[in-house]
Amino acid sequence: MSKGTSISKLFAPEKPLFSIEFFPPKNEAGGEKMLKSAAALKPHNPDFVSITYGAGGGTRKTTMHYAKVLKNEFGFEVMPHLTCVGHTKTELLEILEEFAEEGFCNIMALRGDPPQGEDQFRPVVGGLSYATELVSLIRKFFPHFGIGVGGYPEKHPESPSKKIDLLHLKEKVDAGADFITTQLFFDNQVYFQFLEDCKTAKIEIPVLPGLLPVQSIGQVQRFCKMCEASLPKELQERLEKVEKEEQTGVGTDWAKKQVKELITRRAPGFHLYALNQSEASLRILEWLKK
Numbered sequence: 001m002s003k004g005t006s007i008s009k010l011f012a013p014e015k016p017l018f019s020i021e022f023f024p025p026k027n028e029a030g031g032e033k034m035l036k037s038a039a040a041l042k043p044h045n046p047d048f049v050s051i052t053y054g055a056g057g058g059t060r061k062t063t064m065h066y067a068k069v070l071k072n073e074f075g076f077e078v079m080p081h082l083t084c085v086g087h088t089k090t091e092l093l094e095i096l097e098e099f100a101e102e103g104f105c106n107i108m109a110l111r112g113d114p115p116q117g118e119d120q121f122r123p124v125v126g127g128l129s130y131a132t133e134l135v136s137l138i139r140k141f142f143p144h145f146g147i148g149v150g151g152y153p154e155k156h157p158e159s160p161s162k163k164i165d166l167l168h169l170k171e172k173v174d175a176g177a178d179f180i181t182t183q184l185f186f187d188n189q190v191y192f193q194f195l196e197d198c199k200t201a202k203i204e205i206p207v208l209p210g211l212l213p214v215q216s217i218g219q220v221q222r223f224c225k226m227c228e229a230s231l232p233k234e235l236q237e238r239l240e241k242v243e244k245e246e247q248t249g250v251g252t253d254w255a256k257k258q259v260k261e262l263i264t265r266r267a268p269g270f271h272l273y274a275l276n277q278s279e280a281s282l283r284i285l286e287w288l289k290k
C-alpha cells in the first residue's frame with residue numbers, strides 16, 4: 001500500500017501545483033460520472049485531488065470509499081475532507097485511524113456547516129466546536145498527517161468581521177495546519193488582498209486559491225449566495241448576455257484568466273472546484289499547456 005506524500009511538501013516556489021476537488025456521489029450514476037471525470041483528468045497529473053465530506057456529516061462511508069478508489073485505482077495523492085458535524089471526538093479519531101490504515105496521510109480539517117434546518121453550529125455531546133480543535137486532534141494523534149484548512153478571503157459568513165475571522169484562521173495555523181485552501185472567489189484582487197491580510201496576521205503557510213469554473217448563471221448565483229462570495233458585475237453581465245449552453249464557455253474563460261494571473265503573480269498554485277465534471281477543468285489545463 002502506498003504511503004503517500006504530505007501535501008505540505010509539494011508546495012515549491014518554482015512550480016505552482018494544481019489540485020482538483022471531487023464530492024462523494026449520491027448514487028451509482030453519479031459515481032460513474034465522477035470516475036469518468038477522474039479518468040479524463042488523470043493524464044494531467046494533478047498534484048493532489050481532494051474529496052469532500054458531505055454536508056451534515058453523513059458521508060463517512062462514501063467519502064472513504066471514493067477516496068480509496070481515487071488513491072488505489074487512479075494513483076492520485078488524495079486528501080479526504082473531514083468535518084466535525086455529528087461526530088464525537090472518539091468517532092473522529094476512529095475515522096482518522098481508518099484513513100491512516102488505508103495509507104492516507106493528508107486531511108482537510110473542517111468544522112462543517114450546521115445541518116440543514118439549523119441556523120447555528122452545535123457540536124454533539126463529546127464533539128468538537130471548531131476546526132482548530134480538529135487540527136489539534138490530528139496533530140496530537142497523527143503527527144505525520146499533512147493538514148489543510150479552509151480560508152475565507154471575503155470572510156466566513158458567520159464571522160462578525162474579517163479581522164476576527166483572520167484571528168481564528170491564525171489559531172488553526174498555530175494548531176498545526178500546513179496550508180490553507182480558499183473559498184471560491186472570482187476577483188483575483190480579493191485573493192491578493194487576503195494574502196496581504198494573512199501576512200499582517202502573521203499567517204505564513206501557503207494559501208492555495210480555490211476556483212470554480214462557472215457552468216451557469218443560476219449555479220454561480222446559488223453558490224455565491226450560499227458562501228457569501230461576490231460575483232463581479234462583469235462576469236454576471238457576460239453570463240447574462242449568452243444562451244445557457246454558452247455559459248460554461250464564459251465561465252471557463254473567466255477561470256482561465258484567473259489562473260493565468262494567479263500563476264504570473266506567484267500564487268502557490270490553484271485548486272479547481274470541479275464538481276465531479278471534467279470538461280471545464282480539462283479546457284483550462286489544456287490551455288495552460290499551450
Ligand SMILES: Cc1cc2nc3c(=O)[nH]c(=O)nc-3n(C[C@H](O)[C@H](O)[C@H](O)COP(=O)(O)OP(=O)(O)OC[C@H]3O[C@@H](n4cnc5c(N)ncnc54)[C@H](O)[C@@H]3O)c2cc1C
Pocket residue numbers: 051052053054055056057081082083108109110111112113114129130131132149150151152156157158159164165166168169172181182183184210
Ligand atoms: C476549501 C474548503 C473546503 C470545504 N470542504 C467542505 C466539506 O468537505 N464538507 C463540508 O461540509 N463543508 C466544507 N466546507 C465548508 C465549511 O465546512 C464551512 O464553511 C463551515 O461553515 C466552516 O468550516 P471551517 O472549517 O472553516 O470552520 P472554522 O474554522 O471552525 O470556522 C467557523 C466559524 O467559526 C469562527 N471561529 C473559529 N474559531 C472560533 C473560536 N474559537 N471562537 C469563536 N469563533 C470561532 C470562524 O471565524 C468562522 O466564522 C469547505 C470550505 C472550504 C473553504
